[in-house]
Amino acid sequence: MAFLDNSGDIILDAVLTDAGRERLARGDGSFKITKFSLGDDEINYTLYNTSAATGQKDLQIMQTPILEAFTNNTSLMKSKLISIPRTNLLYLPVILLNQSLGVAKDTTTDSILITVDETTTDNITTGQYLNGYETTSGQILRVDQGLNNNAVAATIDLDTDLVETQYMVEIDNRLGQLATSDGTPSPVSFVDDDSIASYYFSMGTGRNGVTPTPANGYVFENTVTGDGPDQVIAGPRGTYLQFKIKASQNLNSSTYLFTLLGNEFSFLGNTYYYIDTSVRITGATTGYRIDVPLRFIKQQ
Amino acid sequence: MAVTFKNIIPDQDIANTRTLLNEAIPITGTIVSGTYNDENIKNYAHGMFQSVYDYPFLSSSANHIFDISVGYSSDSSLSSSASVQNAKKINMYNQMAQVLVGYDDTGNIRQFDRDGDLSSGTKLKECIFIDFARLLTKDEIQKGTFALTLMTGGAPSAVSHPLVLEDHGANTSYLVNSPVGEYAVLYTSSLAVEGTGVGLLYYQAGIAVLTASVFDGEFGAPDATYDTSSIDAVLTGSEISSSADGLRNRWNNSDFNNTTELNSTIYFCRAMTSEFNYSSNPTYLSQSQIRVKVVETDMPLSYITTVGLYSADNELLAVAKVSEPLKKDPTNELTLRIRLDY
Numbered sequence: 220m221a222f223l224d225n226s227g228d229i230i231l232d233a234v235l236t237d238a239g240r241e242r243l244a245r246g247d248g249s250f251k252i253t254k255f256s257l258g259d260d261e262i263n264y265t266l267y268n269t270s271a272a273t274g275q276k277d278l279q280i281m282q283t284p285i286l287e288a289f290t291n292n293t294s295l296m297k298s299k300l301i302s303i304p305r306t307n308l309l310y311l312p313v314i315l316l317n318q319s320l321g322v323a324k325d326t327t328t329d330s331i332l333i334t335v336d337e338t339t340t341d342n343i344t345t346g347q348y349l350n351g352y353e354t355t356s357g358q359i360l361r362v363d364q365g366l367n368n369n370a371v372a373a374t375i376d377l378d379t380d381l382v383e384t385q386y387m388v389e390i391d392n393r394l395g396q397l398a399t400s401d402g403t404p405s406p407v408s409f410v411d412d413d414s415i416a417s418y419y420f421s422m423g424t425g426r427n428g429v430t431p432t433p434a435n436g437y438v439f440e441n442t443v444t445g446d447g448p449d450q451v452i453a454g455p456r457g458t459y460l461q462f463k464i465k466a467s468q469n470l471n472s473s474t475y476l477f478t479l480l481g482n483e484f485s486f487l488g489n490t491y492y493y494i495d496t497s498v499r500i501t502g503a504t505t506g507y508r509i510d511v512p513l514r515f516i517k518q519q
Numbered sequence: 520m521a522v523t524f525k526n527i528i529p530d531q532d533i534a535n536t537r538t539l540l541n542e543a544i545p546i547t548g549t550i551v552s553g554t555y556n557d558e559n560i561k562n563y564a565h566g567m568f569q570s571v572y573d574y575p576f577l578s579s580s581a582n583h584i585f586d587i588s589v590g591y592s593s594d595s596s597l598s599s600s601a602s603v604q605n606a607k608k609i610n611m612y613n614q615m616a617q618v619l620v621g622y623d624d625t626g627n628i629r630q631f632d633r634d635g636d637l638s639s640g641t642k643l644k645e646c647i648f649i650d651f652a653r654l655l656t657k658d659e660i661q662k663g664t665f666a667l668t669l670m671t672g673g674a675p676s677a678v679s680h681p682l683v684l685e686d687h688g689a690n691t692s693y694l695v696n697s698p699v700g701e702y703a704v705l706y707t708s709s710l711a712v713e714g715t716g717v718g719l720l721y722y723q724a725g726i727a728v729l730t731a732s733v734f735d736g737e738f739g740a741p742d743a744t745y746d747t748s749s750i751d752a753v754l755t756g757s758e759i760s761s762s763a764d765g766l767r768n769r770w771n772n773s774d775f776n777n778t779t780e781l782n783s784t785i786y787f788c789r790a791m792t793s794e795f796n797y798s799s800n801p802t803y804l805s806q807s808q809i810r811v812k813v814v815e816t817d818m819p820l821s822y823i824t825t826v827g828l829y830s831a832d833n834e835l836l837a838v839a840k841v842s843e844p845l846k847k848d849p850t851n852e853l854t855l856r857i858r859l860d861y
Contacts, residue, residue: 236836
């Protein structure tokens with residue numbers, strides 16, 4: 220009689236993240252584990268060889284060495300595994316930066332420029348930037364979600380179970396905060412110990428719970444079904460997320476963080492202080508995530 | 520509906536366990552005296568006790584391992600105004616006694632008792648105190664594992680006659696009438712004969728109390744300038760630090776196991792057949808097409824490297840890693856037991 224296969228039952232030692240330790244130390248009951256998620260940050264799926272013999276397809280993937288756990292809560296679980304009951308999916312939606320209907324990245328710095336004060340905003344000569352000084356005017360940052368290929372026509376609706384209806388947006392709270400298209404600051408869900416602020420935006424919820432309009436909402440259904448220069452998703456489209464970023468008071472009134480975290484560069488005839496960072500956008504449904512590079516700039 | 524989180528059901532997916540972890544702690548006599556030329560010994564201006572480190576204490580690598588002190592009761596035959604540091608030795612005895620033995624019903628400090636029966640019997644009036652650091656004892660000393668070998672014979676410069684003090688039988692029989700928890704009597708024989716104890720060992724406090732009479736010959740440091748003819752002479756004629764030097768000189772070896780109480784919560788993270796078969800990894804897709812599939816009918820699959828435990832508001836509180844990627848597809852299901860120790 221052979222031994223039973225016990226490979227399906229694995230014991231792992233967990234380590235607390237810094238956020239977990241902070242909540243535990245608080246002692247107010249906020250340390251309560253209620254759910255789990257599985258991640259595959261180290262896996263490079265391009266190593267999967269679909270043309271190899273059975274048993275050889277994932278040989279390189281299975282040899283991937285796994286890193287020890289980081290304790291920084293934002294450095295882990297960057298890509299999560301997804302539960303979808305159906306097994307016959309060949310395509311999954313992605314999230315892409317829409318640089319036609321939203322602000323475009325500056326080509327020389329490969330990042331979205333954000334002005335932090337009036338002088339910088341008045342003197343900047345490029346048309347592509349976010350007005351972080353006065354968010355009531357200027358462009359928005361927009362990302363679109365959907366199947367980005369031509370295998371399925373854009374006229375076909377994206378399967379409802381793949382449509383992102385909620386997004387989580389994370390940004391360094393020391394540098395900026397999010398705002399609606401009309402410039403109203405967005406409420407922060409929480410700020411962690413590393414000053415990373417998390418925002419949750421749901422479809423159908425505008426500022427203060429009012430019915431969303433393009434001015435005061437964040438998540439909208441993308442109803443455009445045809446091809447067009449403004450659409451970045453080639454196939455069926457789900458939703459899009461839009462917001463603005465207001466520079467922090469610290470960046471507006473001081474060069475402290477610029478000298479601490481950034482540097483100087485010459486751009487269109489002027490010299491600027493800058494800080495490079497990113498805003499992280501994660502779909503709550505599919506877990507798909509993109510990091511949009513940002514550059515906060517302040518004219519010297 | 521595609522989801523990335525799965526709820527943990529408290530009644531089904533969470534279990535609490537308690538594990539006692541034991542470590543062996545040897546303290547050899549060469550560390551206590553000799554190896555570091557006493558650079559690992561710290562004496563204080565107050566003169567109440569002496570600290571022993573495992574390395575010269577001026578180094579940041581040094582760890583404090585235990586303290587040594589001595590004392591006698593005010594009604595001891597050694598108590599005299601002529602004795603050196605007489606008041607400090609009485610104070611030391613009383614302090615240790617009030618903490619370890621407590622008070623009688625009239626509020627007087629009890630004295631250490633040879634067999635632990637506080638109502639009657641021989642009292643230990645002249646004592647040597649060895650206070651082990653929390654670093655060594657952790658939550659408590661494991662019962663029945665303590666052994667201290669002292670050289671009780673010969674001159675200070677040529678010690679001899681090893682005598683082993685042990686808490687014989689304490690793993691099954693110990694005392695609980697101390698305000699600081701459990702303790703047992705130290706014996707020199709392998710039999711725990713009542714009335715033959717030479718000291719007391721307090722497990723949770725991590726303190727050994729030895730009767731001074733365990734040393735019946737000469738006592739003191741090899742280079743002593745004080746009277747080393749007997750331990751009584753040292754206790755009355757020199758400072759507490761001299762008695763500590765004498766004990767270290769006769770310290771041959773010590774061994775015990777410590778105990779750390781480990782409380783664990785085990786979270787059962789169950790990935791069922793239809794769950795976690797797709798990935799949001801950026802390399803999972805090429806032009807939105809799943810890389811591991813060629814046609815729709817191919818089974819989806821993913822590889823697990825990390826398990827994240829989250830709060831209700833999606834904050835990552837704890838994380839566990841696997842040693843190699845775990846393949847997940849609709850043909851298998853996994854139960855990952857994630858243990859979080861406190």
